[in-house]
Amino acid sequence: MYPPKFDYQRAQSVADAIALLGQNRDAKLLAGGHSLLPVMKLRLAQPDALIDIGRLAGIKGIQMEGDRIVIGALTTHAMVAAAEGLPTVLSEAAGWIGDPQVRNRGTVGGNVAHADPASDLPTVFTALHARFHIAGPNGQRVVAADDFFLDLFTTALAADEVLTAVVVRAEQPGTGSGYAKMFNPASRYAIVGAAAVVMVENGLCKAASVAVGGLTPRATRAAAVEAALTGQPLNADSIAAAAQAVKNDLNMDELLGDIHASAAYRYEMAPVFVQRALTKAAERAG
Amino acid sequence: MGNYIGKSMKRVEDPRFIQGKGKYVANLQLADMAYLAVKRSPYGHARIVNIDTSRAAALPGVIAVYIGQDLVDGGVGAMPCGWNVPDIKVPTRYPLTIDRVRHVGDGVAAVVAESIYTAYDALDLIDVEYEPLPAVIDAREATADGAPLVHDDLPHNISYTWALGNQAETEQALAEADHVVELDLINQRLIPNAMEPRACVAQWNSAMEEMTVWTTSQNPHPIRLLLSAFTLGIPENKLRVISPDVGGGFGSKIFHYPEEIITPWIARAINRPVKWVSTRTEAMMTDSQGRDHVTNCRMGVMNDGTLTGIYVKTWSNQGAYISTFAPLIPTALYITLLSGLYKLRGVYGEMWGTMTNTVPVDAYRGAGRPEASYLIERLVDLCADTVGMDPLEIRRKNLIPAADFPYQTPVAFLYDSGNYHGLFDKLEEIGDYEGMRAAQAAARAEGRVVGVGVTGCIEASGPAPSAVAGSLGSAVGFWESGKVRVHPSGKVSVFTGSHTHGQGHETTFAQVVADELGIAVEDVEIVHGDTASVPFGMGTYGSRSAAVGGSALVRSAEKIREKMKKIAAHQLEAAEEDIVFDRSNGKLYVKGSPDKSKAFGDISFAAYTAHNLPAGLEPGLEETSFYDPANFTFPNSAHLAMVEIDKETGEVKLLSYYAVDDVGKVINPLIVRGQIVGGIVQGVGQALWENGYYDESGQLLSGSLLDYAMPRADGFPTFVVDRIETPSPHNPLGVKGAGEMGTIAGTAAIAGAVMDALKPFGIRHLEMPYTAEKVYRAMHASNGGGD
Numbered sequence A: 001m002y003p004p005k006f007d008y009q010r011a012q013s014v015a016d017a018i019a020l021l022g023q024n025r026d027a028k029l030l031a032g033g034h035s036l037l038p039v040m041k042l043r044l045a046q047p048d049a050l051i052d053i054g055r056l057a058g059i060k061g062i063q064m065e066g067d068r069i070v071i072g073a074l075t076t077h078a079m080v081a082a083a084e085g086l087p088t089v090l091s092e093a094a095g096w097i098g099d100p101q102v103r104n105r106g107t108v109g110g111n112v113a114h115a116d117p118a119s120d121l122p123t124v125f126t127a128l129h130a131r132f133h134i135a136g137p138n139g140q141r142v143v144a145a146d147d148f149f150l151d152l153f154t155t156a157l158a159a160d161e162v163l164t165a166v167v168v169r170a171e172q173p174g175t176g177s178g179y180a181k182m183f184n185p186a187s188r189y190a191i192v193g194a195a196a197v198v199m200v201e202n203g204l205c206k207a208a209s210v211a212v213g214g215l216t217p218r219a220t221r222a223a224a225v226e227a228a229l230t231g232q233p234l235n236a237d238s239i240a241a242a243a244q245a246v247k248n249d250l251n252m253d254e255l256l257g258d259i260h261a262s263a264a265y266r267y268e269m270a271p272v273f274v275q276r277a278l279t280k281a282a283e284r285a286g
Numbered sequence B: 001m002g003n004y005i006g007k008s009m010k011r012v013e014d015p016r017f018i019q020g021k022g023k024y025v026a027n028l029q030l031a032d033m034a035y036l037a038v039k040r041s042p043y044g045h046a047r048i049v050n051i052d053t054s055r056a057a058a059l060p061g062v063i064a065v066y067i068g069q070d071l072v073d074g075g076v077g078a079m080p081c082g083w084n085v086p087d088i089k090v091p092t093r094y095p096l097t098i099d100r101v102r103h104v105g106d107g108v109a110a111v112v113a114e115s116i117y118t119a120y121d122a123l124d125l126i127d128v129e130y131e132p133l134p135a136v137i138d139a140r141e142a143t144a145d146g147a148p149l150v151h152d153d154l155p156h157n158i159s160y161t162w163a164l165g166n167q168a169e170t171e172q173a174l175a176e177a178d179h180v181v182e183l184d185l186i187n188q189r190l191i192p193n194a195m196e197p198r199a200c201v202a203q204w205n206s207a208m209e210e211m212t213v214w215t216t217s218q219n220p221h222p223i224r225l226l227l228s229a230f231t232l233g234i235p236e237n238k239l240r241v242i243s244p245d246v247g248g249g250f251g252s253k254i255f256h257y258p259e260e261i262i263t264p265w266i267a268r269a270i271n272r273p274v275k276w277v278s279t280r281t282e283a284m285m286t287d288s289q290g291r292d293h294v295t296n297c298r299m300g301v302m303n304d305g306t307l308t309g310i311y312v313k314t315w316s317n318q319g320a321y322i323s324t325f326a327p328l329i330p331t332a333l334y335i336t337l338l339s340g341l342y343k344l345r346g347v348y349g350e351m352w353g354t355m356t357n358t359v360p361v362d363a364y365r366g367a368g369r370p371e372a373s374y375l376i377e378r379l380v381d382l383c384a385d386t387v388g389m390d391p392l393e394i395r396r397k398n399l400i401p402a403a404d405f406p407y408q409t410p411v412a413f414l415y416d417s418g419n420y421h422g423l424f425d426k427l428e429e430i431g432d433y434e435g436m437r438a439a440q441a442a443a444r445a446e447g448r449v450v451g452v453g454v455t456g457c458i459e460a461s462g463p464a465p466s467a468v469a470g471s472l473g474s475a476v477g478f479w480e481s482g483k484v485r486v487h488p489s490g491k492v493s494v495f496t497g498s499h500t501h502g503q504g505h506e507t508t509f510a511q512v513v514a515d516e517l518g519i520a521v522e523d524v525e526i527v528h529g530d531t532a533s534v535p536f537g538m539g540t541y542g543s544r545s546a547a548v549g550g551s552a553l554v555r556s557a558e559k560i561r562e563k564m565k566k567i568a569a570h571q572l573e574a575a576e577e578d579i580v581f582d583r584s585n586g587k588l589y590v591k592g593s594p595d596k597s598k599a600f601g602d603i604s605f606a607a608y609t610a611h612n613l614p615a616g617l618e619p620g621l622e623e624t625s626f627y628d629p630a631n632f633t634f635p636n637s638a639h640l641a642m643v644e645i646d647k648e649t650g651e652v653k654l655l656s657y658y659a660v661d662d663v664g665k666v667i668n669p670l671i672v673r674g675q676i677v678g679g680i681v682q683g684v685g686q687a688l689w690e691n692g693y694y695d696e697s698g699q700l701l702s703g704s705l706l707d708y709a710m711p712r713a714d715g716f717p718t719f720v721v722d723r724i725e726t727p728s729p730h731n732p733l734g735v736k737g738a739g740e741m742g743t744i745a746g747t748a749a750i751a752g753a754v755m756d757a758l759k760p761f762g763i764r765h766l767e768m769p770y771t772a773e774k775v776y777r778a779m780h781a782s783n784g785g786g787d
Ligand SMILES: Cc1cc2nc3c(=O)[nH]c(=O)nc-3n(C[C@H](O)[C@H](O)[C@H](O)COP(=O)(O)OP(=O)(O)OC[C@H]3O[C@@H](n4cnc5c(N)ncnc54)[C@H](O)[C@@H]3O)c2cc1C
Pocket: A028, A029, A030, A031, A032, A033, A034, A035, A036, A037, A073, A074, A096, A097, A098, A099, A102, A105, A106, A107, A108, A109, A110, A111, A112, A113, A114, A118, A119, A120, A121, A157, A161, A162, A163, A164, A187, A188, A189, A190
C-alpha cells in the first residue's frame, strides 16, 4: 500500500530529534521502520513527518558496565540475539522474533515504544525489571518496566521524548532465566509468551521474577507466581503449582482473543508457558 | 535414448531470478506512464446509494476517476464464464460493480493519476455511501429459504447443480455393505498468495489503434480472446497480450480479472500507458480463492474391508461472482475423481454451486482433486476403523490392480496406466510403515500423542481432449501449440503456448527438444508468454504443460527431423528412407554408411540458403503443431506422514514425511522433486494452518499475512521423496502431470495422521485447519487419551 504524504527529516543527534519532535507534534520517530511503516502503508497511522533516528550511532549497541547492561535503543534484535553475556531470557526471545529480516532491521527501542501486546520484549523486560532511559526536552528520566508499559500500544513515552536505552542487570551466579512462547502461526508474534528469572540459593528459590504477555493489553507481572515460588524448592511439582497461580494474576476482563486463539484458550495456555519458562530458568540456574 | 530426458538439470531460469534480473510486469516503466488504483468495498454486502468522485477528481495529479457505469457506457462488456455446465446461471459481472458490492474488495471506482501515491490519496477522497445488507458466507446456508440473495436473479443463490455417477448402483452398493460410514466435512477456504501479486500494464497505440497489455497471466492467449470477444472489444489482431516472468500462480492467475480490463480501457481513454500493481492487501481480497466445500459423504464397507461405494453431496462456494473457470473445478475435476485409487462398484456425486458474499473461488493448485482425495481418504480411514483394519491394509485391499488398466471408473474417467500396489510397495520400503507404527506405540506408552497418516491419491492432469471438454461445458479447447524454429546456424528457438511461472519449462522443454533433435540443450531457447510471437496456446494449469505442451513440441520436432531427412537424402544422394537421424548427436547419415553424413548445422544452413533443396521442398526450417491429447493423464501417489501433538497446547508438529509418486516418465527429476515437495508443503498448509476466514458480515478476518498463516520452512522435516514410473500411453513422452500431486496428497496425509493421533481420545473428526486451540479443545472435551 501507499502512505499519504509526509515530511522526512534526519535527526543529527538525540537532542536534535527531541527538538524536531517539539516543532512538529504530529511527527513520529523512525527507527527500523518495521512497525511504523506497515501501519502507515495501511493508512492506519498518518504522521505529518518522520524523524529518522536510524543512523544515530550513539544509541546503538550493547555496553557492559559492571553488572549493568546498557542496550542502546537502536540495537537490533539480531544483535541482541548474538550478543554474549545477556540474560538468557532476553537472547532467547530476541532470537525468536519474526524472521531474519525483522531481526536485522527491527530495533529494541522500536519494539518497546510500539508496545504491541503480542510483542515478546515487553514481557522479557518486565521480568528483568529493566529500566528505560528516556531523553526529553527537560532532560533525562528513567522509568521502571512496570511503569513503562501502560496499555495496548501505549507507553510512558511522551510525544516529544526519545527512548535512548534499556538497562538490565547481568545474570548473577545462581540465577537462571528462560522464555517460552506459543507462536502465532501467521505472524510469529506471541499468542502467549512467558519470561521467567529465578535465583536459587541453598536449593531454594530466593527470588523469582515472572511475566506473561501476548494475552493482555500490556505485559503482566505474575506476582502470584513469584510469591508461590519464593522460598520454595524448585522442582517439577513446585513449578507446576506455582505456574497455575498465573491465573490469579490475569484479569479475565482484559484478556485478548482473535481468530488464532480465543481469550479463554490463552488463559489456559498461560500456566503452560509459565511452567515451561520456569522449568528452563530453574535448569539454567543450575 | 536422449542425452537429457531423465537427467536432473538445474533450472536455466534460476540465475536471473536469484539475481533479481527477472522481468515482471511491475518492473515495466514506460514514458508518460499513469498509475491506476481501485477503490474497493469495505463491506461484504451493501447497496451503493451514491458515489461522489468530485473531491478525488479535483485533487492535483489526478487524471480521471471512473465508476462502473462509465466503463459500461464506454463499451466494456460483462465478464464471461469459460465453463458453462448445463443450465448454469451466471450472474452479470462488470469489472467495477454498479449497484451493489458483493464481497469485501469488490471494485467500485478507479482512479488514474500521475503517481501511485496521488492515486491512493484520491481513493480516500471518493465518497461512497453504502447501505449495508445482510450477508451470506456459507455455501450450504446460502441455499436456505430466506437467505440473503447475492444476486436477485439467482433464487436460493444457486448458480448450477451437477451430478455424475451410477446413483442407483451406488445406493445399492451402500445398502448391501456391512457398514456405511457417514461424514459431514468442510474443505475450508484458502487464499493462494503467489509471491508476485497480480499486475497489469497497458499501452495504446492510437496511430495503429493497437493495444498491448502486459499481465501476470498463466495463459495470455485465452486472456486475449476474452478481452477481445467479451470485455474490451479490441480485435485479436490489434491486441497483443504479454505475460512475461510471473512469480507464481497456483491457478489464481488463470482467470480473467477486472483490472486486466480496466487498465487497457483507461489507457485508451486517456491515451497514455497505465500501470496497475496489486498490493498484498488487494491480492488477499481480489485474487480468486480456493476450495470451500461443505460436504456430506458416505462410504460402504464389507466386514473383510472391501469398499463398495461412495456417495457424495457437496455445496461448493463460488463466492460473489462466477470466476472464469469456477464451475469446472467442483464438477469435472472433483466428482470425476471420487473413485480414487480404488475399485468401487458405486460412485456418485452431486453438487450445488452457490453464491455467497465472499471473494470468488476458482482453481487453486489441485483444484477439485484435493477436495476429492481429502474426503475419500477420510472415509477410507473411518471404514478401516469400523472393520478394525489397518489403514494401509484396507487401501491395499481395494487398490485397482495393475492388470486392470486402462480402468474405467463409474464417474467417466478412463485411468490410463498405473501400478498402485507398486506405489505402496515402494512406500513401505522407503517409509518403514511397520517401524513407524512401533514408534507410535512406544510414544503412546509414554503418554505422547503421535499419529501416522497413510494415503493413496489420484489426480487427473492435462484436461483433454478438447471435444470432451466442450461437451462438459468448456468454452475453450485443451490442446497446446508448439513451434520449433531451427535457425540457419542450427540454434533453435522454441515457441510454446504453455506458460512457465515457476515450473521450469525453460529447462524441461529445452531438454525435450534437445533430445528430439540431438543437439545441445544450451542451443535451445524457450519463448513463451507473448501472443505476438507464440502461436495461439492454452497456457499452463492442471499439470498439463509437459503432457500437452511438451507433446506439441515433440510433434514439431518430428516434423523438423522429417524435413531435415529430406534435405539430407537429397544432398547425400540417398533415398529418404535410408537416412538415419541420429538423435544422440543430430547427425544425419546414410543407413549402413555412417561416414556419409551431414551435421545438424549443415542441413539447417542448407534449408535457408535453399541452393540445393529437393525439388518442390520449401526453404526454411520451422514447424508448428497443435497437439490435442487423447485423454487426461492420471498421476497417482502414496504418501505417509507422522505427526506429534503437544498434549498441553494442541500444537501439531510434522515429524516425518515420505512420498512415492507416479507421474509417468520423468523429464527432470530435480524439477519434479521440487514440484512434489512444494506441493506437499501447500497441502500441509491447508491441513495445519491456512484458513480464509470470513465473519458473518462477510469481513475477511484473515486478510493479511499477519493473520493468514502460510507454511514456513521451519514447520517441515526433510522430505523423503521417491517415485515409480508407469508411462502414460496418452502422449508421446509418456509423462503425467507433476505439479499438483503433492498438494492433493499432502492435505489428506496430514489429515489422516492428525486424526490417527487423536484416535485414543475418541475423536472421530475435526475440521481443518488443525489449529492448536481446536485440537486442544477436542482433546479436553473427550474423556479418552488416558491420564
Ligand atoms: C513480520 C514481522 C514479524 C514480527 N514478529 C515479532 C515477534 O515475533 N515478536 C516481537 O516482539 N516483535 C515482532 N515484530 C515486531 C518487531 O519487533 C518490531 O516491528 C520492531 O522491533 C520495531 O522496531 P523498529 O526499529 O522497526 O521500529 P519503528 O517501526 O521504526 O518504530 C516503531 C514505533 O516506535 C517508535 N520509536 C522507535 N524508536 C523509538 C525510540 N528510540 N524512542 C521513542 N520511540 C521510538 C516509532 O516512532 C514508532 O511509533 C515483528 C514485526 C514484523 C514486521
